[in-house]
Amino acid sequence: MLIVEDDPFITLALEETLTDFGLIVAGSARSVPQAIRLAQTVAFDLALLDVNIGQDRIDPVADIIAARGIPFVFTTGCGRAGLPEGYLQQAIVEKPFYVEEILRTLREELANGESN
Incomplete structure (x- = not known):
């Protein structure tokens, strides 16, 4: 699992939570160049x-x-309207989010990726 999030508190919470649910965090980045x-x-x-990573976009x-x-x-x-132009149909979790919502969306996206 790769996490790209500029807020260090959200990053830490995601790393801990996702690890608790059995995911392995391979890396996390707080800037676009690092990501x-x-x-x-x-x-x-x-x-x-x-x-949005600071003033940069994730595109x-x-x-x-x-x-x-x-x-x-x-x-x-920012909702779906804030997504990068080429990814308007990509899976999204809106902030503030709940752990269950993130886990469900990640599972769905992983299943979709495996079926393609």
């Missing part, structure tokens, strides 16, 4: 991507992950 580096080099099966990271054929889910407080 690009991880997306290109780390082995992971699923990603959770915040749409180049989503492009890399999509090109690798790895399923991912966006998190955002």
